[in-house]
Amino acid sequence: MKNFIIVSALFTASVFLFITMIACGSSQKNISDTSYEESEVRIYEVYGMDCPGCHGGLENLVNKVPGVKSSRANWEKQSLQVVLDSENDVDDQSIYEAIKKANFTPGERLQ
Amino acid sequence: MHKIYQITAIALFTAFLLFTELFSFQSASAAGISIDAGLTPAENRWIFRSQVRYMQRDNDQLGSQREMKAYMFPVVIAYGLRSDLTVMARQAFIRREMSMMGQSTTNSGLGDLLMLSKYRLIRINTPGYTLGVAPTLGLEFPTGKDEFTSSSYDLHFGSFFSGRLRSLGMDLNITYIWNGMAETGGAAVDPGNEFSLQAAFAYQVGIGSYSNFALAPVLESSYLKISADSEDGETLADTGESILWLSPGFKITWSSFIFESLVQFPVWQDQEGLQTERDPTFLVGIRLMN
Numbered sequence A: 001m002k003n004f005i006i007v008s009a010l011f012t013a014s015v016f017l018f019i020t021m022i023a024c025g026s027s028q029k030n031i032s033d034t035s036y037e038e039s040e041v042r043i044y045e046v047y048g049m050d051c052p053g054c055h056g057g058l059e060n061l062v063n064k065v066p067g068v069k070s071s072r073a074n075w076e077k078q079s080l081q082v083v084l085d086s087e088n089d090v091d092d093q094s095i096y097e098a099i100k101k102a103n104f105t106p107g108e109r110l111q
Numbered sequence B: 001m002h003k004i005y006q007i008t009a010i011a012l013f014t015a016f017l018l019f020t021e022l023f024s025f026q027s028a029s030a031a032g033i034s035i036d037a038g039l040t041p042a043e044n045r046w047i048f049r050s051q052v053r054y055m056q057r058d059n060d061q062l063g064s065q066r067e068m069k070a071y072m073f074p075v076v077i078a079y080g081l082r083s084d085l086t087v088m089a090r091q092a093f094i095r096r097e098m099s100m101m102g103q104s105t106t107n108s109g110l111g112d113l114l115m116l117s118k119y120r121l122i123r124i125n126t127p128g129y130t131l132g133v134a135p136t137l138g139l140e141f142p143t144g145k146d147e148f149t150s151s152s153y154d155l156h157f158g159s160f161f162s163g164r165l166r167s168l169g170m171d172l173n174i175t176y177i178w179n180g181m182a183e184t185g186g187a188a189v190d191p192g193n194e195f196s197l198q199a200a201f202a203y204q205v206g207i208g209s210y211s212n213f214a215l216a217p218v219l220e221s222s223y224l225k226i227s228a229d230s231e232d233g234e235t236l237a238d239t240g241e242s243i244l245w246l247s248p249g250f251k252i253t254w255s256s257f258i259f260e261s262l263v264q265f266p267v268w269q270d271q272e273g274l275q276t277e278r279d280p281t282f283l284v285g286i287r288l289m290n
Helices: A002-029 A053-063 A092-101 B002-023
Strands: A039-047 A068-074 A079-085 A105-109 B046-058 B067-082 B085-100 B103-110 B113-119 B122-125 B129-141 B152-165 B168-183 B194-203 B213-226 B241-254 B257-271 B281-289
Touching: A039 A092, A053 A068, A053 A079, A053 A092, A053 B281, A079 A092, A092 A105, B113 B152, B213 B257
Parallel strands: none
Antiparallel strands: A039 A079, A039 A105, A068 A079, B046 B067, B046 B281, B067 B085, B085 B103, B085 B113, B113 B129, B122 B129, B129 B152, B152 B168, B168 B194, B194 B213, B213 B241, B241 B257, B257 B281
């Protein structure tokens, strides 16, 4: 039992190290850092997200759609905010396809 | 650039596992928190999962003071090959100390490699609820160290069911392991097959204004039935067991990280013949997703 506590403590320490490292990396794609100037912002309903862990898979796929600058999902609001490059004409269908590839279901476009 | 941080983090975590090996303790078996098993990940998504599990067996019914303490460090890497198909690989490092009449021996090494696939059979997402059903099929290869390998190709199959009702999550997992499906001739004993049933409940509580942090208390109930081993067609005495666990725990999700912990209390167990009994199993784990 004593050994388990020691190993768990080491394990937990490695977890925090993990989180710190990844937080440093993931902060670069934070939508709040994105300038909205000359950008179009859309909001879609997305069903099927049940925790913050769902965000990354969805955002990665949506971010790959040509013309998408960044995106942010919100599992509690069941929504996805997408920032588009104004120079590209991105159709909703491309966003819907990306949502489906993430195993979620698109609802209405709210904005 | 952030990928460099992720690769560095994984390298550091691997170093941690190697460190614990050098630090040396004891060894183990089994899976972990079963939440989300029925929900297949997004296409092209990587999931890295690792745990520390500690288990112990004592209360020797033979009276020879047999005892076993075991650590297990399973690492699972999963990848969303398509939105409806996930492939996974699981490799565990095991350290086990067995003692009898005051004499003890310690063994450590890798267990067998498990390759598993999961198919999205049903996925229904609505504003009110989510439902997922995903059958699995896998093969365990006899790649482990002598003390930890089954010396056979073992077939794993089962089905995962996941339901979400707003913040309430319910999961049901059924798994069957056909041990000794194809023998390699490395061992005379044919290990018994395993059937397991897990039911899990979790309640997600979002914390903070950005919805990237959530805490979920978890309650699992698990049943495991391991058939008796056999040799030359004859059932071996003092092998085979049935256990029912009740396991409270929690899961913390922060963006692409999940930290989880669980204590499995054996509330009922039926050990065939004169075997040791299982004590509570302790588990802490992480999941990292891209």
